[in-house]
Amino acid sequence: MKQPVIEELKQLIARHISPNGVDVSKLGPEDALFSEEGFFLDSIDAVELIALLQDNYGVSIENVRNSRAVFNTLGSLAEYIEKNRTK
Amino acid sequence: MLNKNDVKRMISDIFRTEAARRRLDVLAVLEPDEEEDFFSRVPQEVREAAFQKAAALFNYEPREFSSLDLMSDYAFASFVQKRRVTFFTSGTTGEPKPCVHSLEMMEEEAFGVAKLFKNTKRVVSLVPSCHLYGFSFTVTLPHALRVPVLALPALPTQPWDKILRSGDLIVGFPLFWNYWTRMKNTFPRRVEALSSTAPCKPEIIQALYAAGVSRFTEIYGASETGAIAYRHRGQDPFEIFPFWEISSQSPVLPRIRRLSQPQWQELPDYVSLQKGRFLLPLGRTDDCVQVAGVNVYPKRVEKVLASHPAVKACRVRLMRPDEGERLKAFIVLNEGYTPEHLGIIRTYLARRLTVHEYPRSFTFGESLPVSSLGKDADW
Numbered sequence: 001m002k003q004p005v006i007e008e009l010k011q012l013i014a015r016h017i018s019p020n021g022v023d024v025s026k027l028g029p030e031d032a033l034f035s036e037e038g039f040f041l042d043s044i045d046a047v048e049l050i051a052l053l054q055d056n057y058g059v060s061i062e063n064v065r066n067s068r069a070v071f072n073t074l075g076s077l078a079e080y081i082e083k084n085r086t087k
Numbered sequence: 088m089l090n091k092n093d094v095k096r097m098i099s100d101i102f103r104t105e106a107a108r109r110r111l112d113v114l115a116v117l118e119p120d121e122e123e124d125f126f127s128r129v130p131q132e133v134r135e136a137a138f139q140k141a142a143a144l145f146n147y148e149p150r151e152f153s154s155l156d157l158m159s160d161y162a163f164a165s166f167v168q169k170r171r172v173t174f175f176t177s178g179t180t181g182e183p184k185p186c187v188h189s190l191e192m193m194e195e196e197a198f199g200v201a202k203l204f205k206n207t208k209r210v211v212s213l214v215p216s217c218h219l220y221g222f223s224f225t226v227t228l229p230h231a232l233r234v235p236v237l238a239l240p241a242l243p244t245q246p247w248d249k250i251l252r253s254g255d256l257i258v259g260f261p262l263f264w265n266y267w268t269r270m271k272n273t274f275p276r277r278v279e280a281l282s283s284t285a286p287c288k289p290e291i292i293q294a295l296y297a298a299g300v301s302r303f304t305e306i307y308g309a310s311e312t313g314a315i316a317y318r319h320r321g322q323d324p325f326e327i328f329p330f331w332e333i334s335s336q337s338p339v340l341p342r343i344r345r346l347s348q349p350q351w352q353e354l355p356d357y358v359s360l361q362k363g364r365f366l367l368p369l370g371r372t373d374d375c376v377q378v379a380g381v382n383v384y385p386k387r388v389e390k391v392l393a394s395h396p397a398v399k400a401c402r403v404r405l406m407r408p409d410e411g412e413r414l415k416a417f418i419v420l421n422e423g424y425t426p427e428h429l430g431i432i433r434t435y436l437a438r439r440l441t442v443h444e445y446p447r448s449f450t451f452g453e454s455l456p457v458s459s460l461g462k463d464a465d466w
Contacts, residue, residue, distance in 0.1 A: 034110070034113040034114070036110075036433075036434060036437065040433070040437075041113065042107075042110060042113055042442040042445065043107040043113045043114070043115075043116050043117065043442055044262075044378075044379045044413075044442055044443070046113055046114060046117060047117070047241070047242065047243070047262075047266065050117075050242065050243075050244055051243065051244070051266055051269060051270065054244055054270060055269075060244050061242070061244050062242075062244055062245050062246055063119065063245070064114050064117040064118050064240065064242060065118040065119055068114060071114065
């Protein structure tokens with residue numbers, strides 16, 4: 001069930017956020033969203049990612065402190081979306 | 088104009104923005120502020136940089152502190168003695184340029200601007216108080232208005248219907264207001280919005296009024312000058328605040344002077360001066376562009392990029408609107424290097440550039456793009 005969300009997320013990130021030079025197709029659920037070895041997103045991207053979650057899945061992040069673990073990896077984010085999506 | 092709690096918040100903001108800037112804690116700037124907790128867990132690299140920045144801001148010799156309280160006490164004492172704060176702006180060269188704001192200047196601006204916001208009962212801050220815009224509108228202005236401040240992260244998905252109340256003035260920036268309208272947030276009655284650091288698109292301003300903002304104010308200013316002028320509708324000219332004198336000897340590059348200060352200064356933009364005290368910016372006088380509301384200098388980024396051994400030549404510019412709103416880079420590689428080496432170039436840049444300066448897109452070519460007339464061309 002998780003695989004389609006992971007692939008969707010990768011495409012969303014590649015299309016809307018990811019810097020050219022990060023080959024998103026080679027990244028997977030264990031890869032960190034904010035590290036150089038992973039998606040290499042920054043604080044500006046983080047807000048765009050949060051906005052995309054609301055736009056595409058109806059998932060609202062109201063407090064980042066309570067949601068830090070959600071943003072560890074692509075997999076942790078996908079799992080959170082599966083549990084909380086309204087779209 | 089400034090108390091110890093303000094200083095504590097400013098220092099806390101320095102720590103958070105440094106952590107995010109260095110990518111050591113990207114989410115730090117999006118968390119609600121629990122200051123001492125963050126101070127104690129921040130990496131050493133961030134701590135050292137923050138000690139330096141706070142010292143520069145509050146005008147004392149850099150030193151280490153074991154707690155946020157001790158650091159705030161020291162910085163506040165320095166402010167009381169020196170009666171000034173110093174902000175820094177980087178220019179084309181990348182060398183930080185000090186912009187001193189004396190207590191006299193702060194009071195002049197805060198009380199001058201306060202006349203616009205007489206009905207404000209609380210300031211809701213979404214901007215870092217360690218930068219001039221945040222300092223002016225979320226530290227000194229609330230003192231002039233005698234109202235409290237609620238400092239929040241600039242997260243557009245917070246429960247605004249529960250947070251905001253009548254009489255609030257939300258201090259934001261263009262990218263945040265863009266997200267506000269995208270999230271279809273609305274305003275409770277009698278809530279005002281403020282924006283600065285970069286132009287806010289007229290359609291966004293219009294959308295904010297449609298969402299129920301009682302009044303939107305856009306501030307035009309610069310690190311060197313502070314707030315210069317304001318307007319409430321996109322496309323309207325900005326009205327110059329009364330605490331400025333303006334010399335119109337040059338119609339497109341007038342000089343301005345604070346009533347309390349002797350020195351004249353130039354505006355950061357070419358402007359069209361109208362009816363003596365209204366201006367319309369026409370374009371920057373330097374190569375500065377805005378990324379997510381922060382001034383960046385593509386030439387400085389080029390210089391950093393060109394310093395990498397893999398890079399023979401490069402260009403950096405702002406993306407076209409259809410591409411995005413970040414910087415992009417074109418690279419001609421030295422012999423022995425291929426686009427496969429982009430990873431090491433990225434790592435090199437990430438260590439030396441802020442997140443706003445970091446190019447979002449890299450294109451490689453045999454030679455720099457030029458037009459048929461030999462001028463730099465887009466790609």
